[in-house]
Amino acid sequence: EAGVVQSPRYKIIEKKQPVAFWCNPISGHNTLYWYLQNLGQGPELLIRYENEEAVDDSQLPKDRFSAERLKGVDSTLKIQPAELGDSAVYLCASSPGTSGGANEQFFGPGTRLTVL
Amino acid sequence: AQSVTQLDSHVSVSEGTPVLLRCNYSSSYSPSLFWYVQHPNKGLQLLLKYTSAATLVKGINGFEAEFKKSETSFHLTKPSAHMSDAAEYFCVVSAYSSASKIIFGSGTRLSIRP
Numbered sequence: 150e151a152g153v154v155q156s157p158r159y160k161i162i163e164k165k166q167p168v169a170f171w172c173n174p175i176s177g178h179n180t181l182y183w184y185l186q187n188l189g190q191g192p193e194l195l196i197r198y199e200n201e202e203a204v205d206d207s208q209l210p211k212d213r214f215s216a217e218r219l220k221g222v223d224s225t226l227k228i229q230p231a232e233l234g235d236s237a238v239y240l241c242a243s244s245p246g247t248s249g250g251a252n253e254q255f256f257g258p259g260t261r262l263t264v265l
Numbered sequence: 266a267q268s269v270t271q272l273d274s275h276v277s278v279s280e281g282t283p284v285l286l287r288c289n290y291s292s293s294y295s296p297s298l299f300w301y302v303q304h305p306n307k308g309l310q311l312l313l314k315y316t317s318a319a320t321l322v323k324g325i326n327g328f329e330a331e332f333k334k335s336e337t338s339f340h341l342t343k344p345s346a347h348m349s350d351a352a353e354y355f356c357v358v359s360a361y362s363s364a365s366k367i368i369f370g371s372g373t374r375l376s377i378r379p
Contacts, residue, residue: 182367191372192309192369194369256309257308259308
């Protein structure tokens with residue numbers, strides 16, 4: 150069974166440019182998460198989807214970040230415009246069911262973003 | 266509100282000796298608690314989870330953790346460290362509700378001395 154797929158794995162952009170990350174969760178997993186992980190820190194939840202619905206986006210900086218999960222399968226996270234402080238690893242995870250956070254999350258390898 | 270505190274940013278033990286990684290939490294709801302491991306250049310992987318069943322939880326690779334409500338702790342232990350255990354470990358708290366928040370600790374880096 151394929152795991153969570155993320156692309157690209159690495160991205161280097163200049164500040165003020167837009168960038169997008171793509172995630173394909175494990176087949177059949179209803180819940181999808183996007184996290185931001187700064188160097189030496191734990192992941193911080195940006196947004197959680199249950200099927201197509203964003204059930205928790207309270208930590209998503211909505212002035213520059215947006216996300217979508219059309220058809221309740223794969224998802225895209227966008228930053229526009231990127232700032233220097235956005236340099237981090239962006240992780241996608243998925244889990245089966247919708248039991249409000251009690252399920253195991255399966256993580257992708259992440260996208261390492263560098264903003265110059 | 267929820268929070269999680271990993272009390273040690275770095276733990277170093279000798280191979281074959283016990284491992285203790287400490288985690289304290291706070292939660293307004295009955296929490297689910299997890300330990301994840303992150304090896305260099307690899308994705309996060311679940312070690313074990315507590316979801317209101319047995320308070321002593323056994324995970325993969327010989328790790329276990331005990332949920333102590335009175336102490337609000339969920340420490341991770343292993344009787345005998347192996348070189349392959351060197352990694353970053355994250356304690357995670359999540360409330361068991363539809364409006365749950367998922368909070369990762371700041372991580373504990375485990376080093377194993379030969």
